Amino acid sequence: LTYIGLWCILFIMIDLILLGFLSYKPMTGYDIKREMDHSTTHFWHAHHSQIYTTLRRMEKEALLTSQMVMEEGQPNRRVYNITDEGKKKLQDWLDKPLTELDDYKCELLVKVFFSGFREDEDVLNELILQRKLHTQHLSVYQELDKFLESHIKTHADPRMIIYSRFTLQMGLRYERMFIGWLDDTIEEIKNM
């Protein structure tokens, strides 16, 4: 098991996300958590506990350095910087193309799959609730998209914004696709 690490570098997603954010600018764990909640949540999320422990571990691995910055009236901040080794790791991962598909997990679909045992009425109510939740998500993404669109020209590095907007476009499409499926499935159950 252990010798594999020598041959094939392990790319752990949370590591690469932290390296990605820190390649833009020095940040604290708190900063990264906040940014993730506003930009990557719809395709990758992390709890603060995982972020803090991973940053610590990556500092030991010489991918990052950190300094405590003393604040008055506010808690002190541990600011992380990416090292050359960290930059290399990020670039190595980016350069290596994905040759497989991500696997998708969806609890709702598991429930639907086994819903032959349920009352149609109950399934319908569940799908209607899900539709509400997805509609809320969709409108959040629409707001975010407007915001990104307005900042795309004023930003110093538009490439960053352009690529992050591609991911948001996927968020929008995903929600619309999901709502479409919910609508059609609701109709089909009603007509059963």
Added chain:
Amino acid sequence: LTYIGLWCILFIMIDLILLGFLSYKPMTGYDIKREMDHSTTHFWHAHHSQIYTTLRRMEKEALLTSQMVMEEGQPNRRVYNITDEGKKKLQDWLDKPLTELDDYKCELLVKVFFSGFREDEDVLNELILQRKLHTQHLSVYQELDKFLESHIKTHADPRMIIYSRFTLQMGLRYERMFIGWLDDTIEEIKNM
């Protein structure tokens, strides 16, 4: 931490999937793995090691029973049956509506998010490769869908088939949505 189990029953997805399959008929771990690979993979997958260990644990929890069936010329089979307690657990989970959205994780989107650092050419190649993979998946789902459609009337319990087909419809929509996003993103990068 421990007292929570007393108040709030834990619903672990793999448990519920195994209960779901065994509520149709008695099966072995191998059978369930094979069925999952043909029906639930696109929204939930499991390795055989997890299936075997979970079945064992659930037997201890009195949700299942098992008997070894001796075979000649072939390996012996451990056939599992669901108990009344197991049926109750499955039904309790089905009856409790989901009040949140599943969270979605996608490594490709993480890469795209940080692809401002890459050559457009490299990103394009990666997206084109992903397009190929998604197209392959799509055609597998289309075959499966044809198969389900032809069996929907001859099957003893069409409700089962109808609900499982709903999940396949999602698979089809998901792949089409993904390919659409890939096409548009590829075009936008080419025109950059």
Added chain:
DNA sequence: CAGTCCATGTAAGTAGTTACATGATTGC
């Protein structure tokens, strides 16, 4: 005679989750 299918397991590790813990400041 190499490879896949049948069939069932164990061992070891880790990524990620949930809860515990603290405490000053700002705002309704």
Added chain:
DNA sequence: GCAATCATGTAACTACTTACATGGACTG
């Protein structure tokens, strides 16, 4: 007075992954 924000951590656990392990029957 209550809740949220800022800010950083530790402790404990578990769902899931990867690899190890076996061995007969069938197929091209």
